Amino acid sequence: xxVVIAVAGWKGVRGLIGLGVAGAIFFGFMLPALATxxxxxxxxxxxxxAIMFAVLYLAxxxxxxxxxxxxxxxxxxxxxxxxxxxxxxxxxxSGLSTDETIALAGQSEGLSFTALLTCSLVIAGLxxxxxxxxxxxxxxxxxxxxxxxxxxxxxxxxxxxxxxxHIASTIYTIVFAYAGAALSTxxxxxxxxxxxxxxxxxEPFAEEIVRTLGSGIGxxxxxxxxTGVAALTVGSAVAAxxxxxxxxxxxxxxxxxxx
Numbered sequence: 001x002x003v004v005i006a007v008a009g010w011k012g013v014r015g016l017i018g019l020g021v022a023g024a025i026f027f028g029f030m031l032p033a034l035a036t037x038x039x040x041x042x043x044x045x046x047x048x049x050a051i052m053f054a055v056l057y058l059a060x061x062x063x064x065x066x067x068x069x070x071x072x073x074x075x076x077x078x079x080x081x082x083x084x085x086x087x088x089x090x091x092x093x094s095g096l097s098t099d100e101t102i103a104l105a106g107q108s109e110g111l112s113f114t115a116l117l118t119c120s121l122v123i124a125g126l127x128x129x130x131x132x133x134x135x136x137x138x139x140x141x142x143x144x145x146x147x148x149x150x151x152x153x154x155x156x157x158x159x160x161x162x163x164x165x166h167i168a169s170t171i172y173t174i175v176f177a178y179a180g181a182a183l184s185t186x187x188x189x190x191x192x193x194x195x196x197x198x199x200x201x202x203e204p205f206a207e208e209i210v211r212t213l214g215s216g217i218g219x220x221x222x223x224x225x226x227t228g229v230a231a232l233t234v235g236s237a238v239a240a241x242x243x244x245x246x247x248x249x250x251x252x253x254x255x256x257x258x259x
Contacts, residue, residue, distance in 0.1 A: 011059065018058035022051040030123075037108065040115035041081055044122040048077050055130055068233050069130075069137035072226025076129055077122060080218030084121040087210035088114050097203040117207065124178075125215040128170055132219055133226040136163050140230035156231040163223035174215050178208050 005012045030047040034040055052073045060066045088095070095113030096102055105113065140159045143150065150158070179186065186205070 015055075015059040018055040021054040021058065025050050025054070026123075034111075034116065034119070035108070037110040040112060040119035041085060041122070044119040045077060045081055048122055048126055049074055051126060052077070052130060056134060060134060064233050065137050065141050065230070066134070068140075068230040069133040069226060071229045072133040072136070072222055073129055075225050076133065076218050076222035077126075079221050080125055080129070080214055081118060081122050083217050084118040084210065084214035085115075087214050088117050091206045091210055093117060093203060093206060093210065095207075097207055117210075121211050121214045124211065125174070125218055128173060128215070128219060129222055132163075132166060132170060132222050135166060136223055136226040137230040139163070140227060140234055144234045152231045152234075155234065156227055159227040159231065160224060163227055167220055167223055170219060171216055174219065175212055178212050178215075 005016070025047055029050075030043055033043045033047075052070060056066050056070050056073070060069070093114060095115075095117040096105060101113055101116075104111070136159060139162045140155055143155050143158050147154070147158075186208075
């Protein structure tokens, strides 16, 4: 915490406040709602949207730049949830691959573990999604400042060039984050010396594959979505050009009469 404040200053303080609000939403709303059997995907979308709203606006302030990132995040959350639910259904996952979920099944009635698996996929992707969308929105705003005569299409294509580089590095983050979180399970399964195709079809492996694909595709989609929203909402080329061409008013010189 001290390091964050020392390096990021006031913006770091606001980021930590946003993290506190996110924790309050997660522990105060999402966990109780899931524990009482509320629809897990709906809880993930409502809670995730509230978290992203708090985190983005507290850390980056109220502006069209932040709003474009927020809109891109919302649409990407919907895409991630839909892709996750589709992946869980297509892979015929039960969501009962760990001792914790099996124990929870004995304690909770009416809880859909397939929906809970989709919910976990959405929550796991919140952080990296936030990073990607605000970066893309900021890139478009900086491109407008540097090139006031660029058309909105030019802004979009230039922003996408930046976004492609960001995607390439962020996908690695998702894959290795999931692999690290499930490392003990993956090592245990690998000790069974099963063929690779059979090993990949086991539920723990299949869950990680679905999580990685769902979050990864949602992340990739967030780049054109956010870049497009930002290119549409950033100031017009004419206004930006006029602002950059307007000379600053010089301070009037003061004549001093020493006579």
